[in-house]
Amino acid sequence: MNYSLGAMHQFAQANMGNSEVTKDNFVPSFSIKKSTYLMCAPDHFEVSYVINPWMAGNVAHADHTIAQQQWNVLVSEISSIANVQRINAKVGVPDLVFTANGGVVRGNKVVLSRFRHVERQAEEIHFEQWFTAHGFEVLKLAPDLPFEGAGDALLDRHDDLMWFGHGHRSDLACAEPLARMLEVEVQPLRLVDPRFYHLDTCFCPLEGGEVMYFPDAFDAASQAVIADRVPAHRRVIVSAEDALDFACNSVNCGAHIFLNRASKALVSSLVQRGYTVHQTPLTEFLKAGGAAKCLTLKLNEPVSMVEQMTLASEKPAICG
Ligand code: ARG
Secondary structure (H helix, E strand, O other), rough: OOOOOOOHHHHHHHHHHHHOOOOOOOOOOOOOOOOEEEEHHHOOOOOOOOOOOOOOOOOOOOOOOHHHHHHHHOOOOOOOOOOEEEEEOOOOOOOHHHHHHHEEEEEEEEHHHHHHOOOOOOOOHHHHHHHHHHOEEEEEOEEEEEEOOHHHHEEEOOOEEEEEEEEEOOOOHHHHHHHHOOOEEEEEEEEOOOOOOHHHEEEEEEEOOOOEOHHHHHOHHHHHHHHHHOOOHHEEOOOOHHHHHOOOOEEEEOOOOOOOOOOOOHHHHHHHOOOOEEEOOHHHHOOOOOHHHHHHHEOOOOOOOHHHHHHHOOOOOOOO
């Protein structure tokens, strides 16, 4: 079952016909628009509670100095090709550093998160204040619907489609209101392995139109949905070893991919597809169950593939 918004597709189709750029002649989508990411310094980062399997046994075990260094390297690498905006760290909300969970952005709209676990609920007001102060149209789901933002809601880079992970944190019932609020088709995927509790821990749409993912994190029906919607040549299957190193938790900006660690085989398969892979160790954040992608939230997501394609058609395939 998926949730689509007919009007959005008609609009996209109409524009597609008027444009010189079509899905057939366009190589998606190393856009010229410089990406902007929201990040939060790990000033108050620590593993202080256990809400996912990675945190078990790691309470108080994150090294603050190393975390700071690792985060600084990630920021400087991303800053070389993209903009980084910051939300101030706050005492008492150590996981605020994982800005991917603040909400999900599309165009000028943001749907705010409602955290499943009480430990993270105090973050909600900080994200709401930040988005309001920065001119976003702030939208909220019903109070009883857990939703963890861009941890579970990821825009495809080939089709006008939002992939939506549920089963651990976000509630399946968010799919329909998300589709309505963000005017995009939403495709739910059921997550079944507690180690891969957010969609962005095991699934990553890439700007060349591929999806990089770890199949065993999904139930059989969802694996079939992915195989049905994404042709084999655009599926990058990640091994358990790479998935456990958070390789799927990548920040992909144009032809660049930033991640904690990847095997030679995965790096070479990405290089063959035209990507440059930047391995930037994030061991201290893995102790909390997050890595590169979790530490960022893309703030300038295109409203449609038409916008993305038009932008990309104006200049060659380099981000930034
Ligand atoms: N400790 C955090 C939690 O369990 C980690 C969040 C990681 N974020 C992500 N987008 N996967 O909620």
